[in-house]
Amino acid sequence: MGAVDSRWALRRPPSLLLLPPLCLLCLGASVPVSKPQVRLSEPSPVEGTSVVATCTVREGTEPMTFAWKHQAPRGHGEAPLGVRERVLLLDPVNRTHLGWYVCSAHNAVNQLSSDGAFLDVIYGPDKPVITMEPPGFTEEGFWASEKEEVTLSCLAASNPPSHYVWLRDHTQVHTGPTYTIASASRAHTGLYTCLAHNSRLDTRTQTAIQLSIYYPPEGQPSCAVLPAPGAVTLVCAWPGGLPAAQLQWEGPQGTGPAALSNVTWSHAATQLPNGSVFTCTGQHPALALPAPCRTTLCAREAPQLAVATARVSVLEGEEAWLRCVLLGGTPPAHLLWLGPQRQLLEPGDSGFMLHPEGSQLHLSIRGADPARHGGTYQCVARNAVGNSSGSILLEVLPDPPFSAYPAVLGAAGTGMMVATVASLLVFQYAARHPEAFPCTETPPATPASDPAQESMDAPVNVTITVTATP
Template identity: 55%
Template structure:
């Protein structure tokens, strides 16, 4: 290669090919860059700060690929990168385009810069049929710039209503075209509202109070879109003419009225920004400053002409409104309605005294209105023919009331019928007869009568009581409570008959085995409440819930006595179920027999055969034992019971605990777990024939199985456990007997010998191990 290509040999063959592709030919005369027609160049778009990849053709991999770049407005290409398929080189000046790299023959630019706008040329050298030829790929790259965050500026942030305001939205950068949109949010508005202007400038001419609020613009181009921060436009205006309201609201031809002794609130509101300052005048005398004037307790002295002055301190403008307040004197509270019973009639009462002027009252009912009365209206009606639920309304008219004041009375009879019951009082010395028939208007009238129809005391409304002294002749006596109501014909009644308690027991004789559980059941079948149920023991003492081995179960009218772990010496005998009320007492007896287990065995369940333990060995890590046993002699059995306890040498062994109780009668072995390796246990086994047990077996402690590698457990709970390992001693013994196996093991002696006599391998070696256990 000659000419210009030959001058760059110091840069290596790869750069040499690079330059020769840019300047083909051997002469030093520069050649123009080959170009395609403009319509053949592939237009591409990239986004600043992102990545773009330009692919150099397709087909088989080229020998050499050269990328060059021609900026916009220039005709001189600049080398960017070159590769021979194995290595590649990027020109340092290519950093103006972004972070440039080659992936195979494709040009990759990350963090794209605006300097990458222009034309890219890919020249690829291919070998085909032992000939070299070059292919070209052209790209026109446009780098788009995202729009920056818009900023909003107001020509006047606090204009006076009627002035002109211009809002400007600007962006620092962004590829054109950029479109704009405006949003407005009022201080109390539901949300942002599009203004409809799509220009960077928003004119408010003239500005008014509806324009007050936050403004925000958004800018968008083909790449991105952003919104500005909110800017507040504070429109200054007012004050408008004040609007005065009075609560409670009462209107007259002159203005407002209010009731004496009521709280009266006068409120003034004049639209203004900034908010108005208010001053209240009463007959040209200042009485308050602020938008609300509260008269805590109105009186006639508060009547007059009230004027509200409103002032805008920013604009120094004023406005005012005046109203007349008149004080009226209605009767206090509300009308009061009542219904009183009368013979075959009802009397309606409506009262509402006081007031200026006096209130006018009138009753209105299902058959029309009644007469009108001042302050007090009384109306008597025949109850015959009045339907249940009839509503009567007392209407009170007064100038101080915007609406009539009402009270209502509803005539209705009590539901159902009277209810009678008895209650014992003062230690059952008295019986209280109670009769109730609640509800109704007017309320029902109740009276007590004896069996001969003679009245017992006077009558009362809704409830009636009569007290009787408890004595032995009350059983069987009857009493009647009679109830009357204007709307209920004829009268209704309820009756009571005093009765002594009636008792039954489930079984008069109950038998239970010694140590078993007995149930004594007693049921109440009648009697005048309240009734107390209790059990008395064989010695006549009352059985309490806290008494040992006794449990009481109360279920409705039943009282069951549960006796646990029955003992003949303490529990057998006659028990009394006693019922007591204010009329009389009653009782029933139950005989409890507690049978000894030995007696029961002779009668029903023979004593089972005896059992002996044939084997008791430890298993895994001394946490389990394997128990085997055998039975001695004939006898019936239904299972076996295994017991265990901690066995401490000497007196003081632990109590026996059940280790297994669900062992089938045909079983002869059982594996027991859950043991503590540091505790020495003792076991015994018994045969069972239902509830009859045989004699316990002998007590044994478990031993290690043959050839067990586990150490023995020394001591008991509370002492340390010492493990003696004999392996090293056995090795020492074997080495002493067979020195030819361990030739280097020498035994130190007090007198060296040059020719020691070997010992017989059959002679025993005595080894003494001393183990000391420290508590």
């Protein structure tokens, strides 16, 4: 071999000075890989089609091996795909394939990775999903309280993102993914439809829900006691509202029946102790707190009454007064008058007039006629426990000749005085025994000139002197 050029020798690494020229040619044949590139057959495929990704390398000595990685748009780093080939086949492509793809190539000399190539998969829109804040669910959709702020949101998975349109009862009310009602009213009740549109594919989907605006019934529940023979029925009512209010009875014996808007609870009269308290509770989804009403039952007893006198005599054509007073009874009794034929007397019938005055019911008969008005009258008191009655015989005296007037007038006057005395004694008893009356307040009597309406605070002494002239 000839002498080595000293300039080349100085530039060689010392280890290469010992290698023969053939080995140097062998090292020169191993070419490192160039930076790979990812080529996509379709960068923006429609979901359901096929896509081929190819890892291309311009230079590099074989053999070369390849590796693929995928990074989703919202992923946390690259994920290996387990493919060792130059070509990656996605068939069919779906939305989970969307993202960046990176391939790497290496041989005996080196290893390099490509830049990411973005695969933009076109899809949607899916069927929209509607949500509401604050949440309130019904079988048909959603509910919200009156005057509440309501936000409806619509989301339909799509690439590119969907365009949204809102309809209420088939009339457009808004565009955009969210629709806010600042203060809900009953007029906002209706069918709400969200339309989603993919402008790239020109495809549409929609979803509809029913929105109901709830409002409670007006006021508060009302409690009442309905008397019936031998029983008591408790009635609780709270009409109106959307939906109807839920009502529930509770009493000394525990929880009672429940119903919407109106609920009743019946008891045998003998099962209820004096002072029993019953509570009806109304609940409505639009109210934060329940609304109660209460009723207290007093001791239960059959009514008692008294009539002013057993007999009343008047002259034909004059006005007769029959007086009746309720002495007690719980629940409060109802007074009525029956005529000689046991017919119920109504105001205005054949000269009859009824005069209710607190716990009293008086009957006046104008233009007394012996044929039509004479006979026995009954004052009847009725309540849920029972009834009682008192009778008065009305005598209508024919108009006498003038010479008989003093005697007739004397007898009639004496009868009226006796009636007055009896009436005073009866009313005095009622005033001295208030416990005989129901615990429900009775409206005060209307002031009148009748002695029965005078104060009963002190004992009444009555002295009557009758002087007859022969």
